[in-house]
Amino acid sequence: MKTNLRLILSLGAIALFTLTLAAFSLSQDPWSVPDKYKNMKNTTGGKDSDGVGEELYAQHCKSCHGKEGFGDGTKAKELKTEMRDLSSKEVQSQTDGVLYYKGIIGRDEMPNFEKKIGDVEDRWMVVNYIRTMAE
Numbered sequence: 001m002k003t004n005l006r007l008i009l010s011l012g013a014i015a016l017f018t019l020t021l022a023a024f025s026l027s028q029d030p031w032s033v034p035d036k037y038k039n040m041k042n043t044t045g046g047k048d049s050d051g052v053g054e055e056l057y058a059q060h061c062k063s064c065h066g067k068e069g070f071g072d073g074t075k076a077k078e079l080k081t082e083m084r085d086l087s088s089k090e091v092q093s094q095t096d097g098v099l100y101y102k103g104i105i106g107r108d109e110m111p112n113f114e115k116k117i118g119d120v121e122d123r124w125m126v127v128n129y130i131r132t133m134a135e
Contacts (some may be wrong), residue, residue, distance in 0.1 A: 032095075038101075096127050
């Protein structure tokens with residue numbers, strides 16, 4: 001009798017956890033990137049000149065995205081948003097313009113960095129640095 005009750009409670013807990021996880025996943029709407037950004041061209045030639053992108057990433061991105069971009073930064077657990085692995089094919093297959101939009105313009109818990117990274121070329125350096133994280 002106790003074994004059956006434990007089994008039922010365990011299955012119920014697993015079901016509740018699964019439903020909660022599914023609801024959380026569904027609550028994250030896909031990004032809607034304007035065409036202007038999808039087709040945006042990287043003006044820097046795709047290189048992180050003098051480590052500027054790496055430095056800006058460390059200053060503005062590392063606390064959430066982690067040192068290697070795995071989404072394991074010190075602040076990541078505090079966020080409702082699921083952190084993406086920046087080295088993944090899913091992220092790396094996106095155009096530079098899409099990465100620029102997501103990383104600089106942002107949405108929801110992803111802040112806008114247009115003021116903090118005022119120089120457009122520096123913003124592209126961050127995109128270029130993210131490209132170096134490819135698997």
